[in-house]
Amino acid sequence: MIILSCENLIKVANKIIESKQYLSDLDGLIADGDHGINMAKGFSMAKEQILACSPAPSFAESSEMIASTLFNDIGGSMGPIYGTIFFSLSEVLDRDQIEAVALYNAFKFANEELMDISEARKGDKTLMDTLACALESMSLAIADDKSDPEILAAFSEGAKQGWESTKEMVAKFGRASRLGERSIGVLDAGATSCYLIISTLVDSIVADLD
Amino acid sequence: MIILSCENLIKVANKIIESKQYLSDLDGLIADGDHGINMAKGFSMAKEQILACSPAPSFAESSEMIASTLFNDIGGSMGPIYGTIFFSLSEVLDRDQIEAVALYNAFKFANEELMDISEARKGDKTLMDTLACALESMSLAIADDKSDPEILAAFSEGAKQGWESTKEMVAKFGRASRLGERSIGVLDAGATSCYLIISTLVDSIVADLD
Amino acid sequence: MQRLINRPDEVVEDSVRGYVKANQHLLSSTDNPRVIKSNWSPTKGKVGIVTGGGSGHEPAFIGYVGKNLVDAVAIGEIFSSPSAKHFADAMRAANGGAGVACLYGNYAGDNMNVKMAVKMLKREGIEVKTVVANDDVASAPLDEKHKRRGVAGEILMWKVAGAAAAQGYDLDQVIAVAQKAIDNTLSVGIGLSSCTIPDVGHPNFNIDPGKMEIGIGHHGEPGVSVEDICSADVATRKMLDTILHDELFASGDEVVVLISGLGATPINELYIVYDSLCDMLDAHKITIEENFIGNLFTSLDMMGATLTMMKLDDELKQLVQAPCQSTGLSKF
């Protein structure tokens, strides 16, 4: 059984906040260098809000807080993209004890919702690559009847592969896209933050596994 | 006898035109670096006009052409200042054969007219220094009953001293004036062009002396 | 970084506050500090005109809030789309019961945030329709027109739609005429220097001395070619040719010309470009009916200029020439 709580999301927020410079530096190599600033700002605000609640909010409630902070206060692409992801998770993951397959379904739903607002697809050098690979890898593990810890590991591992695959891609969306071929050789910033979110979430869930 | 003709002024114009860069560079050290541009433009236009006349115009007529070109087409300070000088010369030097003392009187008149429109005085680091020293030196030579060639030499020599004296002065007029003490150590651009005009005029007159 | 600012991350807050104080005769702030609204908004029964986008393009977007122009604007960080909530609040501020036309530029962030805002408003029973400006010819070929960015042509779209709404057009009519306006408008930019986002602190990209970038985007998105700087005549010819290549304009057309500086180019150079352009359009037998020249849609302290041309029909002409008032654009 996977146990979900606001703690998982606090850890995700901390990870993003401490990666601020790294994410901005990556973004700066092929775009405008503000990805870390945008992300850290949103997740700091959301974290404050979660921590201010008493009693501690549920995973779904915390996830919705992140989503609304992103929708309300973070403009650019990240507000609606990550806002949609966390809003979708909050809609689906409304129980505190779930199977790994439920986590899969939640992220799959998030991915679909995302494709509704963004035209970017796998291969376009965006965070979609991380998300899509993570889901593919996870679905294979589920099809193979793997255990929850194995499914979670596959999720994180797929995210990593998707993230790393962006290095050799040509950016098709976002500011980096105008660089064309010149964007090859650099990891995508959004794909990086998405990997950090997924891997941190998985690590924190695994640490709590009974 | 000093023989005056448009040739003297053509030579003056040529000197100014070929010194364009030098004058601008000097101006650039403590002001806006356009003195050569302004002067070369005015004297090129006037030279064209003089050369276009047939028969060749007199010294006075040529001098008036220079003056009106400066008044009409050259703005800044140089139009009215050199315009006034050449206009004054054209009013006084209406004969083609004169004594050196007549040249003195003409320049003295020009200097007075100039003081009517400009508040700058000797010691303010402007072309006034060249003109004033040249006149002083010339008047001493005249008082000493020197020969015409000696009086002319004194005119040129005085101009040179006046010009060089601007190096150690603090600019009080024109754009350089805002530099205050920082303007010390650089020759004044206008004083330089004024020296070039006087010395070229003297040289060309001396070459024609009978 | 040579800037007159307080904290780099407060540039937008501080400047919007000052802008509102300075223009109380035209506009006011709202409960959302990232939304300002015209003093004539909402007008009951009038279609509300909304736009928004990243800051750093001043006078766009705030400078076009006023009378018979934009009713409310959502203000983003420098070069970054306003949030979905900011767009939603701007729509609420502009809603006079006859629906809202949100007319904005084609950028991924703006597209997504507007889309979410429209959803939010729908839940509240407020009808919002959108037109996405894609006038920047250099940003994609004609057969991928939907990928083109929106640039200074947006100003003409707002002008036309603002006048139409003021004249009583209903929402569908406003949307139709705004779409027609932008469909008849093409722009292209030339960049001569980079620009510095205060919060970043160093130039956003690089243009070498002596070079210029044709087709640059107004956030510095790379253009179609980097070339040696040429004369204003040749540069104008290059811009015009880029626009004419689409074959939207033909001999006999009446047009509006809009030339904007990108921020640091002295405006006398814009008039040099206009002077060249007049001769070239004359030769093409294209008549300039209206011109707007100045720093109208900038990119912080970037040097360069953009050329925008809009093809007129009787309706567009009347709407472009109708009176309006704002700090960015006024017609008597």
Add this chain to the structure above:
Amino acid sequence: MQRLINRPDEVVEDSVRGYVKANQHLLSSTDNPRVIKSNWSPTKGKVGIVTGGGSGHEPAFIGYVGKNLVDAVAIGEIFSSPSAKHFADAMRAANGGAGVACLYGNYAGDNMNVKMAVKMLKREGIEVKTVVANDDVASAPLDEKHKRRGVAGEILMWKVAGAAAAQGYDLDQVIAVAQKAIDNTLSVGIGLSSCTIPDVGHPNFNIDPGKMEIGIGHHGEPGVSVEDICSADVATRKMLDTILHDELFASGDEVVVLISGLGATPINELYIVYDSLCDMLDAHKITIEENFIGNLFTSLDMMGATLTMMKLDDELKQLVQAPCQSTGLSKF
């Protein structure tokens, strides 16, 4: 040099030609290509308002030719006074038989050329009187006020005199009110970067990165001090203190505030300065009755800003608020 020009020595010709083409509803050229005149000039029986100066300050000076403003302007080379003939021709173009008020800035070249032009006009029987603007506090101490340069305060002098002439003031009255306007006006500038005269091709002077020059002149005349760049709040405080030091302004005063960018400073920064200033003037119990903010009197591509304040009485207030129309300044 990153410029959109044709030949460097034709920048003025080319841009003025473009400007005239673009603004035929407001003004026209004259036989002298260095003089442009308002479409309402000359008006029989009205005092003609003339100004002029070097180019590179756009929209000054040409941008203030229009309705109820400047009637004719003499246009010099970049940063260089127009010739005596240009001033004289501008005076002729503005003469409606009631005399001409020539209102210009205190620079040696302008002083001499205007003086010669006035002499020429006198011979023709046209009466010209002059007012010399000297609003730049930083350019000389109060006891040498006659040495101070004229800067952006000239705009307010033109506004006031233009309105007065339109309201039927005679020549002496126009001169008196223009003199009162400039006597009640003080300005100060801050420079953050140099500027490049196209015909020179390299920066006119130097400001090191991280430094700013307080009291700089708008041709780059050195200021009173070079300091580390500070926040907009502190910079505004320094500008205001420099102005208040003259003790022209006192608690209870009503003022006009004019903030101009020097060319390359993004205008949102001008609004940051205005925001700071509002709070400071509030604390001094000085009321801002009118504000004009934008690139109103520039120095080519210089970064920086100028602050101008004018103390109002009933007459000045009415004249400042009267309607006028020009590309640089319009009031409805």
